[in-house]
Amino acid sequence: MSDAKVxxxxxxxxxxxxxxxxxxxxxxxxxxxxxxxxxEHGAKLKKHCEAKLKEAEEKVAAITFDGDGAPKGTTPVEGL
Known part of the structure; x- marks a missing residue:
């Protein structure tokens, strides 16, 4: 196990x-x-991975697109 905090x-x-x-x-x-x-350590790691994935999903979902389908920026997601 790593010494780094999860x-x-x-x-x-x-x-x-x-x-x-x-x-x-x-x-x-x-x-x-x-x-x-x-x-117990595995459960903490799993929870952390799930949180990181949720954070990434929210960031991706916040990307807005212009009329040509190209990203034109991001919309801040509350809490990030």
């Missing part, structure tokens, strides 16, 4: 670490207590 990770960092957690849990060779810790 909330400070980029989407890519969190996703990579989540993949490592899942891999370790799927192997089944981790002691029970460590499995619980890994599962």
């Amino acid at each position: 909330e400070e990770m980029s989407f890519e960092q969190a996703m990579g670490e989540l993949e490592q957690v899942v891999s370790q849990l799927e192997r089944g060779d981790v002691p029970l207590e460590q499995s619980i810790t890994l599962y």
Whole structure:
């Protein structure tokens, strides 16, 4: 597990670490207590990835287009 705080990770960092957690849990060779810790960490990573994706979706949805279909700017999304 990375020493970086989950909330400070980029989407890519969190996703990579989540993949490592899942891999370790799927192997089944981790002691029970460590499995619980890994599962909790994985849940935090999943939540963080979902939040980052939602943020990106909102930014994309806020892009406005001109009559030719070309982006002409963005409309600020509340809270971003």
